[in-house]
Amino acid sequence: MSRRRASSRSLFGAAVAAAVLVAACSSGPRPTPNPQRQAADSLTQGAARALARKDYAAALRQYEGALAAAESIEDFERAGSALLNLALVHSRMGQLSAAHARVDRILAVPARYGATLHAQAAARKALLEVDAPDLDAALRWTDVAQSVCAEPCVVGATLADIRAHVALERSDPAAAAGHAARAVALATGGGLEAERGNALRLLGRAQTRLGQTTEAAQSLASALDIDRTLGLPERVALDLVYAAENEERRSQAALAREYYERAIAVYVAAGNAKAADLVRARLGRTAAAAAAMQ
Amino acid sequence: MAVESDKAASMRRQNLIVIVLAVLLAATLAGSIAYQHGAFSPLAQVYFIADDAAALTPGTTVRISGFRVGKISSMELQPDLKVKVTLTIDAEQFPRLRADARADLVREQLKPPMIDLRAGQASGPLSSADPRIGYRRRGTLTEIAEDLRARLAPILDDVNQVSTSIRTRKGDLEAVLANANTITTELAGTAKEMRAMATDMRTRLAAIGGQSQATLAEVNKSVVRIGGLVGEAQKGLDQVTTALPALLQKTGDTLDHVNAIARDARTVSAAAAATVPEALRGVPPLVDDTREIVAGARQAWPLRDFVALPPPATLPIDSLDPAVLREPTPGK
Numbered sequence A: 001m002s003r004r005r006a007s008s009r010s011l012f013g014a015a016v017a018a019a020v021l022v023a024a025c026s027s028g029p030r031p032t033p034n035p036q037r038q039a040a041d042s043l044t045q046g047a048a049r050a051l052a053r054k055d056y057a058a059a060l061r062q063y064e065g066a067l068a069a070a071e072s073i074e075d076f077e078r079a080g081s082a083l084l085n086l087a088l089v090h091s092r093m094g095q096l097s098a099a100h101a102r103v104d105r106i107l108a109v110p111a112r113y114g115a116t117l118h119a120q121a122a123a124r125k126a127l128l129e130v131d132a133p134d135l136d137a138a139l140r141w142t143d144v145a146q147s148v149c150a151e152p153c154v155v156g157a158t159l160a161d162i163r164a165h166v167a168l169e170r171s172d173p174a175a176a177a178g179h180a181a182r183a184v185a186l187a188t189g190g191g192l193e194a195e196r197g198n199a200l201r202l203l204g205r206a207q208t209r210l211g212q213t214t215e216a217a218q219s220l221a222s223a224l225d226i227d228r229t230l231g232l233p234e235r236v237a238l239d240l241v242y243a244a245e246n247e248e249r250r251s252q253a254a255l256a257r258e259y260y261e262r263a264i265a266v267y268v269a270a271g272n273a274k275a276a277d278l279v280r281a282r283l284g285r286t287a288a289a290a291a292a293m294q
Numbered sequence B: 001m002a003v004e005s006d007k008a009a010s011m012r013r014q015n016l017i018v019i020v021l022a023v024l025l026a027a028t029l030a031g032s033i034a035y036q037h038g039a040f041s042p043l044a045q046v047y048f049i050a051d052d053a054a055a056l057t058p059g060t061t062v063r064i065s066g067f068r069v070g071k072i073s074s075m076e077l078q079p080d081l082k083v084k085v086t087l088t089i090d091a092e093q094f095p096r097l098r099a100d101a102r103a104d105l106v107r108e109q110l111k112p113p114m115i116d117l118r119a120g121q122a123s124g125p126l127s128s129a130d131p132r133i134g135y136r137r138r139g140t141l142t143e144i145a146e147d148l149r150a151r152l153a154p155i156l157d158d159v160n161q162v163s164t165s166i167r168t169r170k171g172d173l174e175a176v177l178a179n180a181n182t183i184t185t186e187l188a189g190t191a192k193e194m195r196a197m198a199t200d201m202r203t204r205l206a207a208i209g210g211q212s213q214a215t216l217a218e219v220n221k222s223v224v225r226i227g228g229l230v231g232e233a234q235k236g237l238d239q240v241t242t243a244l245p246a247l248l249q250k251t252g253d254t255l256d257h258v259n260a261i262a263r264d265a266r267t268v269s270a271a272a273a274a275t276v277p278e279a280l281r282g283v284p285p286l287v288d289d290t291r292e293i294v295a296g297a298r299q300a301w302p303l304r305d306f307v308a309l310p311p312p313a314t315l316p317i318d319s320l321d322p323a324v325l326r327e328p329t330p331g332k
Helices: A002-025 A035-052 A056-072 A076-092 A096-108 A115-131 A135-148 A156-169 A173-190 A193-210 A213-230 A233-249 A253-269 A273-293 B002-036 B091-096 B141-204 B210-271 B277-281 B283-299
Strands: B043-050 B061-064 B067-077 B083-090 B102-106 B114-118 B134-137
Touching (some): A056 A076, A076 A096, A076 A115, A096 A115, A115 A156, A135 A156, A156 A193, A173 A193, A193 A233, A213 A233, A233 A273, A253 A273, B083 B091, B083 B114
Antiparallel strands (some): B043 B083, B061 B067, B102 B114
């Protein structure tokens, strides 16, 4: 009896061992890597690093390589990404027509690239029009982006910020404040901190123009806090410049001066001498105006 | 009778003296306690606005550089549902506060929350008319540890991926090199045979004529050139084969380094909640270093071609991308 039990126990053990062995050997073969896709990804990563160190020529070269690799296997997702990234690089280099040409390739056949890339391309087109500057066209492309962007829209906060900027340029601070407040809410919901900083900066500027200087100071302080946390010197300086403008508006000349000086220090530290000079000139004019008042 | 009356009077006097002394002692004690708590020193008030009153209570200690300088004296709910928190601090500390002074709420395990007052670095002093300071709630150590774990997870995945790639691809690489060696050796042999054949043909066809002789000489030269190229290739391959073990060893060392750092970071992350808060706060740079090392290892030969990279992301569409918006044009 006990011998039979021992025998069945060893049989059970052998069966378990065999099952484990079969399971271990039954894993499928590793998928064959796609060399073109790997090349596209590798080049894209290199390009992103080059862009971060402002080596635009290298970024352009590598994104073009990534685009070629993606197009050689008709990988439209990667190709679309490369085209959008190339548009940004061209725009940073001041080559607006080249940037438009890249984006237009997506906008010409949007079905090929999908709704998300279509919306992103339209949003990029709107930003290029802001740079032109052609505000009517910017609004048209913002509408296109909005109409094709599925909820939750990945560029919703950006589009609201573009509308706020256009409203500010058209001297409609009330509308600008409305769009910017919406952008703040969308960016907060989407966890887009940099865009939230942009929205708060626009909101602050609109509030300054509306005479709501206390609220403007709060909005700009929040934007400053975000940009300092994210480590974006260019935006920190802008926040300080607009905070100075707000203080000027409420006749706080000493505070305005302090903000301008801080902005200059940030620009100098970041190596942007041209912007530092612009702010210095503005500070000079403010000081002269204050002296004339006395 | 008179003697008893004198004794009673003396005892009453003694009792009175004891009571007076006790009262004086109690008053001195109360006075010194009040003095210790700053009851007789001049005080100043600063305030900050918090989103909510979580972990804040009146009486919470306020410190500067670890020294107690005051406490939360009041908290008021504002119309916008934020909370105005007023700190009462020693007046002598007030001039040290700059315009960007900030209060950090510090919460650590097993300790009551406290406010760490940061003096700031702005050129201007804190306004005495509106002494508002900034406010930040520092995460608890558990929260920081969780954050670190979240940041470390992708790095550990990367390390794992790199390790797996090296393990699985090292064998393939050796096989490729062995094949290449064989092929080059065979090619070298073929070139030698072709050269011999050409020499033989030249000898046998010497009588055909000058033109054929010249053509043959050209063919022979080409064969010699091919032989030379094969020899070069062989030499290059030999160099690679010699260098490969060292390179693989170097890669292995880098990987060990990566593993060690990741392990350290993980250990610190797990242990810090209880023991080393400052070390824990210093870990983010270590995490960044680890990420850089992993990125470097990815770029290094021979990993570069074998490690799968994450899919590319489209750069964010940021509303501040236009150059006109990045120019400082106040008043526009």
